Amino acid sequence: MEILRTENIVKCFGEFRALNGVSISVNKGDVTLIIGPNGSGKSTFLKTLFGLTKIYSGEIIFKDKNIAKVPPHQKARMKIAYLPQTNNVFANLTVEENLKIAGYVLDKDKVKERIEIALDVFPELKDILKRKAGTLSGGQRQFLAMGMALVRDAEVLMLDEPTAQLSPKLAEVIFEKIIEMRDEFGLTILLVEQNAKRALEISDNGYMFVSGRVAFEGTAEELLNHEKFKEYSLGITAI
Numbered sequence: 291m292e293i294l295r296t297e298n299i300v301k302c303f304g305e306f307r308a309l310n311g312v313s314i315s316v317n318k319g320d321v322t323l324i325i326g327p328n329g330s331g332k333s334t335f336l337k338t339l340f341g342l343t344k345i346y347s348g349e350i351i352f353k354d355k356n357i358a359k360v361p362p363h364q365k366a367r368m369k370i371a372y373l374p375q376t377n378n379v380f381a382n383l384t385v386e387e388n389l390k391i392a393g394y395v396l397d398k399d400k401v402k403e404r405i406e407i408a409l410d411v412f413p414e415l416k417d418i419l420k421r422k423a424g425t426l427s428g429g430q431r432q433f434l435a436m437g438m439a440l441v442r443d444a445e446v447l448m449l450d451e452p453t454a455q456l457s458p459k460l461a462e463v464i465f466e467k468i469i470e471m472r473d474e475f476g477l478t479i480l481l482v483e484q485n486a487k488r489a490l491e492i493s494d495n496g497y498m499f500v501s502g503r504v505a506f507e508g509t510a511e512e513l514l515n516h517e518k519f520k521e522y523s524l525g526i527t528a529i
């Protein structure tokens with residue numbers, strides 16, 4: 291069942307069209323992947339979905355409502371979470387404080403319960419609750435940011451390259467956590483990833499962006515077997 295879709299999103303920076311009519315559809319409880327070369331508009335797309343930059347035209351439909359003009363803090367209340375590549379935690383606060391702040395709109399008992407759930411999925415955080423988030427490793431910071439989304443009880447989670455700059459081993463752990471968040475909690479995940487092949491293996495559907503457009507789309511399996519994708523992932527063509 292569709293929970294989120296965009297229709298013909300156009301985003302310009304001056305004369306430059308970073309997004310040139312992007313339409314995608316995201317099903318509830320799926321991992322939907324966006325891949326594509328550098329500069330193809332993936333990060334810009336997530337930012338526009340969350341309302342961090344204004345779009346020129348197009349619609350963002352969430353549960354049958356056009357939310358294109360809804361500001362980020364209201365989208366957060368609608369249980370949409372966005373994790374940027376960096377600055378996704380409060381560096382000067384401890385891990386515990388970050389988790390508590392994530393639940394600020396919930397009542398106290400509920401926050402406690404949600405933090406317990408987050409620590410079940412991210413037990414790695416249990417021993418570092420008193421550490422300042424700014425001192426964490428890249429992987430620990432990512433765990434915390436994803437844990438905060440769980441505390442918030444997010445329904446849709448948008449992740450911008452969560453495995454960037456992590457070792458292959460840690461990247462694999464992040465992919466496993468993403469699967470767990472989908473399968474155990476029914477989260478809908480919109481994922482932007484550089485590691486296209488591995489990310490497709492854990493995804494349900496995918497979109498390949500090229501120059502601000504959807505070049506091709508399909509189920510994860512269709513994309514993995516797509517000639518263009520094979521060429522792209524082998525680096526034979528820049529598309």
Ligand SMILES: Nc1ncnc2c1ncn2[C@@H]1O[C@H](COP(=O)(O)OP(=O)(O)OP(=O)(O)O)[C@@H](O)[C@H]1O
Pocket residue numbers: 303308326327328329330331332333334335
């Ligand atoms: N604030 C901005 N002002 C002007 N141009 C921008 C701005 N943000 C992004 N762009 C341009 O828009 C295009 C899309 O950028 P975006 O960061 O969305 O690509 P991407 O697919 O996420 O790339 P990467 O994989 O390298 O992160 C690029 O050409 C980029 O230079």
